[in-house]
Amino acid sequence: MAIIDALGYSKAYTRQVPRSLTTEHRCQRKTIYSELLEHFDVEGEAFLSRIVIGDETWAHHYEPET
Numbered sequence: 001m002a003i004i005d006a007l008g009y010s011k012a013y014t015r016q017v018p019r020s021l022t023t024e025h026r027c028q029r030k031t032i033y034s035e036l037l038e039h040f041d042v043e044g045e046a047f048l049s050r051i052v053i054g055d056e057t058w059a060h061h062y063e064p065e066t
Helices: 002-006 023-043
Strands: none
Touching: none
């Protein structure tokens, strides 16, 4: 939340969706996270400043003519 506040953004709505990961997906995540930790060990805080995270949500707005 500190980063969101520092950038002047606010969290409007968050929804958690439970899902079960396959064994392959868990292995992929472990590999990716291990690589990220290795980069952090080498580069430190400079590495963190380049990470962008997000979730794409499409919101449709329809306003019928009156």
